[in-house]
Amino acid sequence: MNGINAHLPALQVVVPMLTAAFVVLLQPRGLAWAAATAASLMSFLIAVQLTLAVAGGATLTYAMGSWPAPYGIALEIDSFSALLLLVITGASTLALIGGKASLESQMQSDRQPYYFSAWLLALAGLCGIVVAGDAFNIFVFMEISSLASYILIAGGPDKRALPAVFKYLIMGTIGATFYLIGVGLIYMMTGTLNLHDMEVLIANVSDQRPILAAAGFITVGLALKAAVFPLHVWLPNAYTYAPHMATAFLAACATKVSLYVLLRFDFFVFQGNLDGHAFQFTAYLMPLAILGIVIGSAVALFEQNVKRLFAFSSVAQIGYIMLGASFVSILGLTAGIVHIFNHALAKGGIFLALGAFALSAKSLRIDDIAGVAKRMPWTFAAFVIAGLSLIGIPGTAGFISKWYLINAALEHGSLGIALIVVILLSSLMAVVYVWRVVEAAAFGEPATAAPIAKIQPAAFIALWTVAILNIVFGLAPDLPVSLATDASNILLGHLR
Amino acid sequence: MSVENLILMALVVPLAGALGIGLAGRYLGPNARETVTFVTAGLLAATVWQIVPLVYNGERPGLVLAEILPGIEIAFRIEPLGMMFAALASSLWIVNSIYSVGYMRGNNERNQTRFYVMFAVSLAAAIGIAFAGNLITLFLFYEALTLATYPLVAHKGDKATVRSARIYLGVLLSTSIGLLLPAIIWTYSVAGTGDFVLGGILDGKLEGAAVGLLLGLFVFGIGKAAVMPVHRWLPAAMVAPTPVSALLHAVAVVKAGVFTVTKVIVYIFGIDFLFAEPSSSWLVYAASFTIIAASIVALRQKNLKRLLAYSTIAQLSYVVMAAAILKPLAEIGAAIHMLAHAFGKITLFFAAGAIYVAAKKTELPQLAGIGRRMPITMTAFTIGALSMIGVPPTAGFVSKWYILAGAFEADNYVALFTIIASTVLNAAYFLPIIYAVWFVKESEGGPDHGEAPWPAVLALSITAALTILFFLFNGPAIALERQVVEALS
Numbered sequence: 001m002n003g004i005n006a007h008l009p010a011l012q013v014v015v016p017m018l019t020a021a022f023v024v025l026l027q028p029r030g031l032a033w034a035a036a037t038a039a040s041l042m043s044f045l046i047a048v049q050l051t052l053a054v055a056g057g058a059t060l061t062y063a064m065g066s067w068p069a070p071y072g073i074a075l076e077i078d079s080f081s082a083l084l085l086l087v088i089t090g091a092s093t094l095a096l097i098g099g100k101a102s103l104e105s106q107m108q109s110d111r112q113p114y115y116f117s118a119w120l121l122a123l124a125g126l127c128g129i130v131v132a133g134d135a136f137n138i139f140v141f142m143e144i145s146s147l148a149s150y151i152l153i154a155g156g157p158d159k160r161a162l163p164a165v166f167k168y169l170i171m172g173t174i175g176a177t178f179y180l181i182g183v184g185l186i187y188m189m190t191g192t193l194n195l196h197d198m199e200v201l202i203a204n205v206s207d208q209r210p211i212l213a214a215a216g217f218i219t220v221g222l223a224l225k226a227a228v229f230p231l232h233v234w235l236p237n238a239y240t241y242a243p244h245m246a247t248a249f250l251a252a253c254a255t256k257v258s259l260y261v262l263l264r265f266d267f268f269v270f271q272g273n274l275d276g277h278a279f280q281f282t283a284y285l286m287p288l289a290i291l292g293i294v295i296g297s298a299v300a301l302f303e304q305n306v307k308r309l310f311a312f313s314s315v316a317q318i319g320y321i322m323l324g325a326s327f328v329s330i331l332g333l334t335a336g337i338v339h340i341f342n343h344a345l346a347k348g349g350i351f352l353a354l355g356a357f358a359l360s361a362k363s364l365r366i367d368d369i370a371g372v373a374k375r376m377p378w379t380f381a382a383f384v385i386a387g388l389s390l391i392g393i394p395g396t397a398g399f400i401s402k403w404y405l406i407n408a409a410l411e412h413g414s415l416g417i418a419l420i421v422v423i424l425l426s427s428l429m430a431v432v433y434v435w436r437v438v439e440a441a442a443f444g445e446p447a448t449a450a451p452i453a454k455i456q457p458a459a460f461i462a463l464w465t466v467a468i469l470n471i472v473f474g475l476a477p478d479l480p481v482s483l484a485t486d487a488s489n490i491l492l493g494h495l496r
Numbered sequence: 497m498s499v500e501n502l503i504l505m506a507l508v509v510p511l512a513g514a515l516g517i518g519l520a521g522r523y524l525g526p527n528a529r530e531t532v533t534f535v536t537a538g539l540l541a542a543t544v545w546q547i548v549p550l551v552y553n554g555e556r557p558g559l560v561l562a563e564i565l566p567g568i569e570i571a572f573r574i575e576p577l578g579m580m581f582a583a584l585a586s587s588l589w590i591v592n593s594i595y596s597v598g599y600m601r602g603n604n605e606r607n608q609t610r611f612y613v614m615f616a617v618s619l620a621a622a623i624g625i626a627f628a629g630n631l632i633t634l635f636l637f638y639e640a641l642t643l644a645t646y647p648l649v650a651h652k653g654d655k656a657t658v659r660s661a662r663i664y665l666g667v668l669l670s671t672s673i674g675l676l677l678p679a680i681i682w683t684y685s686v687a688g689t690g691d692f693v694l695g696g697i698l699d700g701k702l703e704g705a706a707v708g709l710l711l712g713l714f715v716f717g718i719g720k721a722a723v724m725p726v727h728r729w730l731p732a733a734m735v736a737p738t739p740v741s742a743l744l745h746a747v748a749v750v751k752a753g754v755f756t757v758t759k760v761i762v763y764i765f766g767i768d769f770l771f772a773e774p775s776s777s778w779l780v781y782a783a784s785f786t787i788i789a790a791s792i793v794a795l796r797q798k799n800l801k802r803l804l805a806y807s808t809i810a811q812l813s814y815v816v817m818a819a820a821i822l823k824p825l826a827e828i829g830a831a832i833h834m835l836a837h838a839f840g841k842i843t844l845f846f847a848a849g850a851i852y853v854a855a856k857k858t859e860l861p862q863l864a865g866i867g868r869r870m871p872i873t874m875t876a877f878t879i880g881a882l883s884m885i886g887v888p889p890t891a892g893f894v895s896k897w898y899i900l901a902g903a904f905e906a907d908n909y910v911a912l913f914t915i916i917a918s919t920v921l922n923a924a925y926f927l928p929i930i931y932a933v934w935f936v937k938e939s940e941g942g943p944d945h946g947e948a949p950w951p952a953v954l955a956l957s958i959t960a961a962l963t964i965l966f967f968l969f970n971g972p973a974i975a976l977e978r979q980v981v982e983a984l985s
Contacts, residue, residue, distance in 0.1 A: 388643070391673075393639050394632070394635050394636040394639055395636050395639070400564070400565070403681070406677075406678070406681050407681060407685065410685050420678060424673060424677070425674075427674075428669075428670050428673060431666070431669050431670065431673070432666075435662070435665065442650075443658045475562060475570070476562060476564070477565065481565065
């Protein structure tokens with residue numbers, strides 16, 4: 001690539017970050033939103049370009065300021081990063097388009113420019129984590145995205161968001177600190193921050209205690225940020241009380257970015273070099289994934305607040321991704337990575353629909369959304385499609401993940417059979433919790449006269465785009481599957 | 497038109513029809529909406545019947561629509577079993593639509609547009625099941641059928657209905673996700689394919705107890721076949737408006753279930769492979785238990801539609817048992833029984849609905865003497881009931897004949913005993929009703945009424961006539977199904 005195209009990896013971060021700075025100045029009505037959406041859309045187009053560039057398993061390296069790694073800052077993009085970039089920028093764009101009306105109802109317009117600025121910073125941070133090729137820049141971008149997302153969550157009218165975000169802040173900071181301690185220890189032993197250098201240099205010191213401690217710190221810290229069970233406790237309340245459009249954005253991609261870093265670190269640096277590190281997956285992450293799947297789904301069964309219900313479902317879905325990865329096989333990793341994509345589609349669609357429901361319901365408790373389907377039939381239909389995808393009904397994107405996950409489990413003999421039982425059981429629980437909402441919305445009698453609101457055209461378009469994509473990627477899942485397969489090949493390639 | 501286009505048409509016509517029905521219902525009013533329904537049903541039947549002669553002459557037309565994942569295709573291939581199922585469902589849809597108009601208007605039901613839209617979508621799913629060329633395609637449409645029929649079952653929308661609809665969806669989805677999906681994935685992983693191939697794809701890939709286990713996952717995973725203990729959804733589904741019970745829960749949905757079981761036995765396992773494998777022999781016992789148990793439960797029912805539901809459960813297991821006898825004649829019997837039972841049972845449901853529209857009666861004791869007021873309806877009812885028992889000259893006799901012949905061929909005394917016992921039980925619960933309807937005097941003070949609206953009466957007359965005509969003219973159907981077993985030997 002040449003010309004401007006050569007700088008796309010840097011622009012992926014720079015575009016939203018610079019826009020964030022001047023969005024604050026755009027006070028007139030709607031302008032800030034328009035600028036943010038334009039920047040987000042541009043990021044998405046950049047992500048598409050990058051995806052095309054790395055299709056087929058290529059890796060794109062970019063040296064910031066032409067300083068070669070390991071001295072300068074290296075950005076690195078492969079199929080795995082490309083998939084994440086598509087998810088992040090796509091979710092951000094669709095949430096911005098689809099969530100505008102819901103934000104209008106939740107926030108005065110003079111505060112909105114600040115909110116969109118924080119939004120773009122979060123977007124820049126998340127993209128930065130994904131494109132960064134060295135451990136320290138990952139940390140920097142992680143902090144940017146975290147600080148911005150605290151604002152995104154706390155910015156709404158719901159005061160309960162404040163304690164929720166405080167909890168998230170404390171836990172998120174602990175997670176980030178753990179990660180930084182780990183990176184520091186590795187730097188102390190190897191003298192490098194670049195992941196590729198680290199992979200080579202760590203081999204000489206892999207039996208040293210600081211390295212083992214670093215592996216522990218990094219894994220736990222990132223697991224905390226990724227809300228891997230039992231470190232998920234910050235997530236449900238944060239998602240529940242955040243403004244609806246922020247929930248749609250963050251639920252689709254935020255935790256997955258931390259999972260991405262976790263997998264990258266584990267496979268690039270630790271797994272191939274540290275003796276007995278494979279143990280970490282079979283003995284720790286797999287059981288935690290299973291517990292997350294079962295407990296997350298079980299709690300969702302009894303939750304009364306619909307947003308909390310789907311937040312707990314997210315805990316279970318993160319478990320699916322971890323479970324797939326912990327097989328350490330092509331099929332397993334493909335299942336996990338493709339589920340990053342598919343779950344974003346399903347959950348993003350669900351939260352977009354819930355944001356629209358909130359316009360014509362008193363609150364998002366199950367009793368309050370009774371009968372909402374009659375007032376918003378099209379929104380409801382899109383919600384059902386996304387819900388079916390979450391369950392994993394054939395013909396939707398969710399089915400593809402489940403198919404790969406079960407096939408991956410089949411390679412593991414009798415343990416695999418037990419895992420299949422867990423996966424299917426949790427799918428059945430998903431049927432139950434999705435259908436509780438569907439039934440209430442379709443057949444419940446509204447208790448009081450609820451406000452009548454029609455869904456905005458923009459929200460309608462965004463929501464139905466997601467709903468249709470859920471079906472498209474269920475019937476023609478070529479793009480996510482090939483990206484995920486290439487990504488697993490790259491990850492496994494580092495194991496030698 | 498090329499046969500590939502015909503296959504596509506058969507899937508697209510009902511879906512496009514659903515869209516048209518929705519728009520017509522919204523903007524043009526009920527008459528236009530019903531016109532679209534009839535046009536759609538007519539077009540679909542015309543399309544399907546154009547494929548029939550090809551399949552009859554030995555062609556097995558197919559079409560690959562898309563490849564989802566490597567080796568996993570959305571593909572269609574039409575063989576005699578599916579051809580018959582599709583022809584049956586699409587033809588009876590016309591009759592059922594006539595009936596629906598009479599019933600839904602006669603009862604002043606709400607949400608009629610949604611009703612007709614979802615009906616068309618359900619038919620599209622049923623056609624997809626019939627034409628499916630591999631397990632994944634079949635599974636896709638199987639789940640679609642479950643979901644499309646849910647709003648029809650929950651049509652009334654009150655608390656009790658929603659609760660029943662929950663059982664309906666819960667049983668069907670949990671069996672299909674919990675058992676059928678693993679069975680399908682297991683099949684793909686051992687055989688490397690899920691294509692329906694005559695003679696099966698599992699021979700040499702699986703042996704011993706695993707065969708019986710996989711068969712179990714399939715049979716109980718296909719909850720629509722209602723083999724006990726996964727039958728609870730069918731009585732629950734009776735809360736739906738009667739046209740739904742008639743076409744979907746006597747024909748399309750339940751036949752999709754037993755059709756899938758038969759198809760899996762013939763085209764995935766292969767009957768010779770299963771016959772040689774002792775671990776699969778439990779299926780005959782499970783099916784005969786269901787037949788006897790459901791018949792006994794039916795004896796004790798006081799509500800007409802619930803009685804018919806339990807009778808359906810028993811009759812469905814006839815098909816499963818016939819398929820499980822694993823002999824050519826019995827397989828023909830299984831296929832023919834899908835047809836024969838469909839004609840008889842849809843007549844019975846039509847009659848039950850007609851009684852409800854005309855007299856608002858649903859319980860058996862209320863029916864005494866109603867034959868005088870509704871002679872046409874009750875004549876049709878009698879014909880349907882006789883077909884359930886298997887008395888000539890009705891359709892039920894033909895299929896029972898073949899199943900019995902197959903049971904003799906296999907020396908399967910369990911099946912023989914079951915058929916005899918269930919015939920007695922069928923007679924025991926249908927004959928008293930027929931007697932009461934015609935010969936007991938009506939109780940005083942009931943509503944004064946005549947026949948139901950004419951479309952309903954017309955529809956049930958047609959299906960009653962079909963029940964008798966099938967006894968006389970069953971040659972082509974049997975010849976078509978014979979191709980399945982002849983190609984084997």
